[in-house]
Amino acid sequence: MVNLKLERETCKMISVDRKLTLSQFYEIIFNKQELEIEPDVLDTVEESHLFLRDFAQNKIIYGVNTGFGPMAQYRIRDEDRHQLQYNLIRSHAAGTGDLLPPIQVKAAMLTRLCNISKGKSGVHTSVINLLKELINREITPVIFAHGGVGASGDLVQLAHLALVLIGEGEVLFHGARRPTADVFAEQGLKPIEVVVREGLSLINGTSVMTGIGLVNYFYAKKLLAWSVWLSCAMNEIVKAHDDHYSITLNAVKLHRGQNEIAGRMRMHLEDSPLIKKREDDLYSGNNQEEIFKDKVQEYYSLRCVPQILGPVLETIEQVGRVLEDELNSVSDNPIISVEDKNVYHGGNFHGDYISLEMDKLKLAITRLTMLSERQLNYLMNTKINEILPPFVNMGKLGFNFGMQGAQFTATSTTAENQTLSTSMYVHSIPNNNDNQDIVSMGTNAAVLANKVLLNSFEVLAIQMISIAQAVDILSYQNFVSSKTKAVYDEVRRIVPAFSDDRPLYPVIQKVKEFLMR
Structure with missing residues (x-):
């Protein structure tokens, strides 16, 4: 199995005194670790709330006694302040399109909880407590994919959370879409108390794009690990030489990612009898033929794996660092400072950091998918590999078709990824009466990156099935490395070797789920 090597930590508390780590985030979101709130977090949030309530008297503070956006020049009467927050939430719950999957919404809720737990938003403690309950009980708000422009944060998507x-x-609970009021009544939950600026604090931030981004990050790590596995298995199938992933060759390039990928390949292939030593094969002096029967060098998709996946690895790591910082930041506006006895107005809700990283991530993962598609083509094309029947067909050639149909899907999906990799970061469209005159489009960037990642699992699943077929055709089951054999056995439990034609879509989906788990 591919191991992400995530550090398992006990995720029982969120503290404003330390970061929530990526490993803790993974445990809560993917492994359903329960979340608790430390008492000092609630004390900090309460102190901020009480300070803002008192400080706001006789002062003009955005979103407390003013309108929003370009209507901030309008004073809100004291008797209307409470209703103002409800108006903001309800008016901005205007999303459309597909529903965000529950795992993304849960990630967004955890991110929002981390942000406002720092005591810089002035919210009532009921917000912290209710968010915790929704996360622990797997109650996820209905949030739509379309709506956010990524400055003033994820206004529309977060409005659906605030709603x-x-x-x-509405919420999704036990797989059903239901009215929030009904689920709250069943679960004994009470809505938050809106007192000063809870509406604005909830919708003003980067929590949705960051939450989706974090889910993308973990998927990307899995894809990279599988891409290394697939590349190693490919090298075994063709009995490649070992020098292209050697220490000596890769050490003269100073890129850490390249050297780490090469190291992973050496570890994977260390016990494979199929890999050849160049000094035994081509440096022996016995090769006197005019046309060499063995390839002097492998194709790029086999030989240049460290150079191709190295920058992908480094990109994923950089994405993780930025996301972890944003997860533990305060993306609200204005910022409440109890320490300074002041309220600061600015633009911490702007999503440029996330937007740029999501664009970089989808470029890197699209490149990874292109590598997979080219390796798959090598398996399919008997004129290139010279050792396998066309389309790794285990049946009667001409009568049966093997993986021919599935290759169309892999090629089509890779092409879609290439188109989806167009940048959102540089695609700002001014809106909000030009108050938001330059925006990040970070939410769109995160959603599109997620589509690229899910597409990539499909392409890799098709390659995985094809590799299993190739191993059987060549009778290499007992000759591949131990790491290749362990996964091969699991894949064969999902999809046994086949020679007769049959619909492949069910097994492609099952292998995709195996790769994502």
């Missing part, structure tokens, strides 16, 4: 927190809107 649920005030007891309205």
Whole structure:
């Protein structure tokens, strides 16, 4: 099995005194580790709330006694302040398109909880407590993919989250889409208390793009690990030489990612009898023929894996660092400082950091998918590999078709990834009466990156099945490395070797799920 080597930590508390680590985030989101709130977090949030409530008297503070966006020049009367927050939430719950998957919404909720737990937003403690309950009980607000422009944060998507927190809107619970009020009644949950600026604090931030981005990050790590596995298995199938992933060759390039990928390949292939030593094969002096029967050098998709996946690895790591920082940041506006006895207005809600990283991530993963597609083509094309029947067909040639149909899907999906990799970061469209005159499009960038990642699992699943077929055709089951054999056995339990034609879509989906788990 591919191991992400995530450090398992006990994720029982969120503290404003330390970061929530990526490993802790993974445990809560993917492994359903329960979340608790330390008492000092609630104390900090309460102190911030009480300070803002008192400080706001006789002062002009955005979103407390003013309108929003370009209407901030309008004063809000004291008696209307409470209703103002409800108006903001309800008016901005205007998303459309597909629903965000529950795992993305849960990630967004955890990110929002981390942000406002720092005590810089002035919210009532009921917000912290209710978010914790929704996360632990797997109650996820209905949030739509379309709506966010990524400055003033994820306004529309977060408004749908806030709508649920005030007891309205809809949620997904036990696989069903239901009215929030009904689920709250069953679960004994109460809506939040809106007192000063809870509406604005909830919708003003980068939590949705960051939450989706974090889910993307973990998927990307899995894809990279599988890409290394597939590349190693490919090298075994063709009995490649070992020098292209050697220490000596890769050490003269100073890129850490390249050297780490080469190291992973050496570890994977260390016990493979199929890999050849160049000094035994081509340096022996016995090769006197005019046309060499063995390839002097392998194709790029086999020989240049460290150079191709090295920058992918480094990109994923950089994405993780930025996301972890954003997860533990405060993306609200304005910022409440109890320490300074002041309120600061600015633009911490701007999603440029996330938007740029999501664009970089989808470029890197699209490149990874292109590598997979080219390796798959090498398996399919008997004129190139010279050792396998066309389309790794285990049946009667001409009568049966092997993986021919599945290759179309892999090629088509790779092409879609290439198109989806167009940048959102440089695609700002001014809106909000030109108040938001340059925006990040970070939410769109995260959603599109997620599509690229899910597509990539499909391409790699098709390659995985094809590799299993190739291993059987060549009778290499007992000759591949131990790491190749362990995964091969698992894949064969999902999809046994086949020679007769049959619909492949069910097994492609099952192998995709295996790769994503």
